[in-house]
Amino acid sequence: MLQTLTLLLLSPLSLAILPVQENEIREVRQLNDLWTFVREPSNSIGYGLKHEWFRQDISTFHNATVMPVPSAFNDLQDSSLRDHVGWVWYQRSEFIPSRMSKGRTYIRFDSANYYAKVFINTIETGANTGGHLPFEFDITQHIVYGQKSTITVAINNTLSLTTLPQGDVKPTGYPDHIYQRGFMDFFPYSGLLRSVRLLFLPKTHITGQSIIADAEGSLSFTNDVIGTGFSKVEVIVTDADGEIEYTSSALNGTGKVAKPELWWPRNMGKPYLYTITVRLLSDSGSLIDVIRTKFGFRSITWTKSEILWNGRPFYCQGFGMHEEYDVRGRSFDSVMMTRDLNLVEWTGANCYRTSHYPYSEERMEENDRRGIAVIVETAAVAIRHYSDSIQNHHMDFIRATIDRDRNHPSAFMWSLANEPSSSLHEAKPYFVPLVKLAKSLDTTRPITVVLASGPATDVVADLLDVICFNRYYGWYSNIGMLFKIEADIYNEISIWNKKFARPILISEYGAEAIPGMHRDPPFAFTEEYQVEVLKEHHKAFDRLRNEKRLAGEMVWVFADFMTLQDTTRVVGNHKGLFTRQREPKMSAHLIRQRYSTNKTRHRDEL
Ligand SMILES: *[C@@H]1O[C@H](CO)[C@@H](O)[C@H](O)[C@H]1NC(C)=O
Ligand SMILES: *[C@@H]1O[C@H](CO)[C@@H](O)[C@H](O)[C@H]1NC(C)=O
Ligand SMILES: *[C@@H]1O[C@H](CO)[C@@H](O)[C@H](O)[C@H]1NC(C)=O
Ligand SMILES: *[C@H]1O[C@H](CO)[C@@H](O)[C@H](O)[C@H]1NC(C)=O
Numbered sequence: 001m002l003q004t005l006t007l008l009l010l011s012p013l014s015l016a017i018l019p020v021q022e023n024e025i026r027e028v029r030q031l032n033d034l035w036t037f038v039r040e041p042s043n044s045i046g047y048g049l050k051h052e053w054f055r056q057d058i059s060t061f062h063n064a065t066v067m068p069v070p071s072a073f074n075d076l077q078d079s080s081l082r083d084h085v086g087w088v089w090y091q092r093s094e095f096i097p098s099r100m101s102k103g104r105t106y107i108r109f110d111s112a113n114y115y116a117k118v119f120i121n122t123i124e125t126g127a128n129t130g131g132h133l134p135f136e137f138d139i140t141q142h143i144v145y146g147q148k149s150t151i152t153v154a155i156n157n158t159l160s161l162t163t164l165p166q167g168d169v170k171p172t173g174y175p176d177h178i179y180q181r182g183f184m185d186f187f188p189y190s191g192l193l194r195s196v197r198l199l200f201l202p203k204t205h206i207t208g209q210s211i212i213a214d215a216e217g218s219l220s221f222t223n224d225v226i227g228t229g230f231s232k233v234e235v236i237v238t239d240a241d242g243e244i245e246y247t248s249s250a251l252n253g254t255g256k257v258a259k260p261e262l263w264w265p266r267n268m269g270k271p272y273l274y275t276i277t278v279r280l281l282s283d284s285g286s287l288i289d290v291i292r293t294k295f296g297f298r299s300i301t302w303t304k305s306e307i308l309w310n311g312r313p314f315y316c317q318g319f320g321m322h323e324e325y326d327v328r329g330r331s332f333d334s335v336m337m338t339r340d341l342n343l344v345e346w347t348g349a350n351c352y353r354t355s356h357y358p359y360s361e362e363r364m365e366e367n368d369r370r371g372i373a374v375i376v377e378t379a380a381v382a383i384r385h386y387s388d389s390i391q392n393h394h395m396d397f398i399r400a401t402i403d404r405d406r407n408h409p410s411a412f413m414w415s416l417a418n419e420p421s422s423s424l425h426e427a428k429p430y431f432v433p434l435v436k437l438a439k440s441l442d443t444t445r446p447i448t449v450v451l452a453s454g455p456a457t458d459v460v461a462d463l464l465d466v467i468c469f470n471r472y473y474g475w476y477s478n479i480g481m482l483f484k485i486e487a488d489i490y491n492e493i494s495i496w497n498k499k500f501a502r503p504i505l506i507s508e509y510g511a512e513a514i515p516g517m518h519r520d521p522p523f524a525f526t527e528e529y530q531v532e533v534l535k536e537h538h539k540a541f542d543r544l545r546n547e548k549r550l551a552g553e554m555v556w557v558f559a560d561f562m563t564l565q566d567t568t569r570v571v572g573n574h575k576g577l578f579t580r581q582r583e584p585k586m587s588a589h590l591i592r593q594r595y596s597t598n599k600t601r602h603r604d605e606l
């Protein structure tokens with residue numbers, strides 16, 4: 001009983017996590033496949049847990065089916081699955097070879113939305129709250145090597161006032177049917193959304209790593225190790241040609257690389273990557289563990305009006321996005337990721353924000369390789385009920401986000417939240433410790449919160465290094481009045497800049513366009529209207545940029561995406577420059593022309 005209680009109470013986001021790597025020591029087994037899947041009735045208050053489904057072969061249930069992993073479960077069957085709120089069960093079994101018993105075995109989930117309990121052979125090995133971030137459990141004690149083990153995952157996707165995103169559920173008026181209301185404008189896709197893998201690691205191994213490398217060539221690194229059986233450490237930094245630039249025999253060390261090739265975002269230079277290799281060796285010199293991490297030398301600083309990348313003004317031109325698609329929902333898909341990032345390059349953009357949750361680890365690696373700068377955002381979207389419990393969870397989420405993404409040179413700013421109710425006076429005491437925490441975990445990047453309130457009433461802006469705000473002139477305010485947009489946005493940005501004297505980035509602006517809907521003169525919801533709204537904003541942005549009062553512009557949104565059913569949404573949100581299938585609307589061509597032309601200016605500045 002005591003054991004069960006502890007497990008129920010302790011379900012933090014897992015900390016100190018390394019990217020998955022397979023090498024001469026580390027083995028990985030993909031569990032991406034069809035899993036057995038059973039849905040509980042909506043809001044069944046844990047019926048499966050009470051009846052210990054983790055002790056049963058759930059494929060024998062009359063309603064058992066299969067579910068691909070990774071995928072959201074919502075869009076694959078019927079409306080009761082699409083709108084399901086509560087528990088679902090995933091199960092599969094796997095032979096674990098005897099030879100693996102020499103080391104430790106972990107099960108790693110790249111993301112499970114929103115709450116997951118994991119059982120190995122009927123033993124609960126852990127739980128995770130939050131979604132969008134990886135977690136892993138040491139299952140060495142729970143599997144029988146040389147035999148088949150059963151993996152059962154129970155997932156609950158209920159949003160509440162203490163989850164991120166916040167939300168609540170309400171009865172629909174029909175027996176046993178409830179409706180999920182997330183306080184956000186996107187569909188709460190759920191399930192095992194990213195890869196699930198078994199990691200076979202040596203008994204003594206590296207569990208976490210932090211690398212700081214700046215534009216002067218200074219380097220400092222730490223490595224966390226579990227286990228003791230090693231006596232030597234070998235650290236080597238190599239450049240892209242494999243030339244050794246630095247060596248050390250310390251687990252945690254500092255040093256300097258003379259005249260490093262710097263990591264630049266697209267349009268400013270090359271995104272040059274180095275590799276740090278850390279080896280743990282035994283007395284006799286045999287290799288115990290090894291990891292290799294790509295990183296870049298670069299510095300992010302800021303003035304009263306500009307963000308500087310390696311000391312040069314960095315003007316961010318990009319978008320907010322969603323990592324979601326037809327059918328598969330918010331799940332990782334390498335095809336769609338590649339299409340998205342190729343399109344980002346096609347537009348000439350140099351940055352985006354991981355609105356409104358951390359994106360896949362694969363995408364972060366691609367950002368590093370392609371030179372796409374990113375603002376990494378937590379899943380704290382639209383917080384409107386402040387409490388200690390949501391604050392604690394939010395702090396865990398910040399820790400886990402920074403821990404996962406801190407070594408990526410492309411990640412240049414942490415967004416702690418999107419559109420909180422930041423005119424409420426409770427917002428300030430809520431955010432003070434959050435900003436302090438983020439600053440204590442990472443001194444090398446600016447902190448922001450993406451705001452929706454105005455400069456007169458906002459109580460959070462003053463805590464931030466960079467102010468990002470979302471504004472919809474010509475859409476949510478004064479729809480149809482194109483002639484007012486330029487003056488409205490110009491004036492507002494001027495006020496923010498004057499009042500707070502720090503870089504201002506417009507993180508969302510835009511309008512809906514139903515693909516293929518045209519009208520002249522422009523009319524709300526047509527492609528023409530969307531183009532005109534963007535153009536009017538650009539007139540103001542160009543003036544502000546020349547006056548050094550704007551640090552960047554991000555259109556909302558890269559592509560159309562799914563939302564809950566609502567009177568203001570026509571099968572999802574259509575503010576995309578691209579359709580949900582990633583075909584360009586008129587606005588995509590406009591943005592391409594704008595971002596590609598301004599590319600030249602960045603090069604000239606160098
Ligand atoms: C699926 O079957 C299980 C076992 O019979 C049952 O408890 C559960 O309620 C069923 N799910 C639904 C959605 O009816
Ligand atoms: C899981 O779902 C139930 C019912 O849908 C809800 O009442 C409960 O609070 C959730 N539990 C957790 C730990 O998320
Ligand atoms: C190295 O740094 C990590 C992380 O800060 C710390 O946990 C560990 O104790 C340090 N190890 C040594 C040998 O100093
Ligand atoms: C690019 O930026 C400059 C400087 O702000 C501006 O004057 C110019 O009009 C922009 N070009 C395009 C195509 O938007």
